Amino acid sequence: MTNMKAVELRPAHGGGTLSIASRPVPKPGRGEVLVRVRAASLNFRDLLVADHMYGALPETVVPLSDGAGEIAALGEGVSGLVPGQRVAGAFYPDWITGPITAAARTRSMGANMDGMLAQFALLPAHAAIPVPDHLSDEEAATLPCAGLTAWNALFNVAALQPGQDVLLIGSGGVSVFALQFARMAGARVIILSGSAEKRARLAKMGAHHLIDYKASPDWHKDVMQLTDGRGVDVVVEVGGPGTLEKSMQSVRVGGTIVAIGFVAQEGEGVAPRLVIGKSVNLQGITVGNCAQFHEMNRALSLHDLKPAIGHVFAMDNVEDAYALQRRAGHFGKIVIKVD
Ligand SMILES: NC(=O)c1ccc[n+]([C@@H]2O[C@H](COP(=O)([O-])OP(=O)(O)OC[C@H]3O[C@@H](n4cnc5c(N)ncnc54)[C@H](OP(=O)(O)O)[C@@H]3O)[C@@H](O)[C@H]2O)c1
Structure with a gap:
């Protein structure tokens, strides 16, 4: 040929x-x-x-x-x-x-x-x-973009532990991989989605709590309630300007926000006092490296994850x-x- x-x-x-x-x-x-x-x-x-x-x-x-x-x-x-x-x-x-x-x-x-x-x-x-x-x-x-980004965010940047709470934004490619990985690691998943049909599918995949961000624009309050006022340990932040401020309000003191994307374009920016006051670990990432790709594949194989x-x-x-x-x-x- x-x-x-x-x-x-x-x-x-x-x-x-x-x-x-x-x-x-x-x-x-x-x-x-x-x-x-x-x-x-x-x-x-x-x-x-x-x-x-x-x-x-x-x-x-x-x-x-x-x-x-x-x-x-x-x-x-x-x-x-x-x-x-x-x-x-x-x-x-x-x-x-x-x-x-x-x-x-x-x-x-x-x-x-x-x-x-x-x-x-x-x-x-x-x-x-x-x-x-x-x-x-x-x-x-x-696997190469959405899969590896979710893997890198949860396990390299946030060092996710079993029993921790993870907040995911929307049901896009990165978030769905992050749901699967967080479940695999024994974490509790709270996930936002604006679609009833997609929320039902996320629940079937094991999401513990679903929030409709369209019906609950103050969804950070729901997150705080679900975590007994503590806030989540990790946010996989794919929303950007439209969600980052609320992600800050949803994370626990000393928690981690992994800044990844900007699917939610409408927003007013973020008050630095929130980052400082809660001592948030705010880390941007871009996908991941080849070595991490190999590591992710080992986990996928071991857990038969598709x-x-x-x-x-x-x-x-x-x-x-x-x-x-x-x-x-x-x-x-x-x-x-x-x-
Ligand atoms: N930094 C990196 O390394 C890296 C790597 C991969 C991706 N990214 C970025 O991460 C973001 C996600 O990528 P992707 O490929 O996973 O995207 P995607 O599959 O296109 O995600 C689309 C989903 O985003 C959700 N969404 C849209 N507006 C929203 C809002 N206002 N609030 C909450 N959720 C909203 C919707 O979920 P529902 O339909 O459920 O509401 C929608 O289905 C993009 O900005 C992308 O550029 C960055």
Whole structure:
């Protein structure tokens, strides 16, 4: 096969354009692997890329950070991986281990370098992460961004303990993974969702308390009541301007808020006195590194944990997949099969 089918995104303010293209199959250089991608998945972040709100971007890029498939070919000098092995790509292919640095986060898949929505993708060998055997390609394709971010937030930044209380904001990709991980770790989960149907599904997945943030705009008061006036130990903060102040009011003295996203755009900012007065550990994160990805996969395997998939699209219907993510109509991850 010399040519491959790929989706091309032209990022633009107000919404980029997507098209199906034919591109040469890339050849793995020294230290690289070529992956035959079988499935890719969408994140809120991919809308930011499409809308040209994600830093400097090329004119055209293969979108999506998240995808999985099997190794088709190894470049020179690659050891520890074999053709046919099932892998997912790392969001930050240059962030191998240790704390984040400017260099480690310079390149990210599906933004300023080609991503996973093509029949083949090139990765540095260390960024081709073997995936758990019990996961399908579609399930494995959801791990690199939402999965690893939730993992990093709960277990590396917040050092979550069994018995602690976790607050999750909305039922998006990061929050649903965080629900599964927090349950796995024996924590109690309070989760906000504006949809009755989604609340019912979150309850089925083991959420202990559900709050309708639309019906209860002062939801921090509900959180305080549910925790007997103490506040939660950890907030996985994906709301941003619209929720951060209330997250501050919901966290316990000395608790941790992991700042991740901004799905709730309408807000007035945060009073610093809340951070100071409660001695809050407020830590921003960006996804996670390759070593953490391996650690997450061990836990997924041990606990037989499967990501929640909501919708699967064909590659030719990529625009429908983006539209669904944009209107937040999804529960569980949106996956695109790459055939
Ligand atoms: N820093 C990082 O490393 C990192 C990594 C991944 C994601 N992110 C960011 O984290 C955020 C979440 O990403 P995602 O992919 O999980 O998003 P997503 O799947 O698109 O999340 C959508 C959900 O957000 C919830 N939501 C929207 N407005 C809300 C509001 N006002 N209050 C509470 N919940 C609200 C809704 O839940 P309901 O429908 O249940 O109401 C909606 O379904 C994004 O801002 C993304 O950019 C950052």
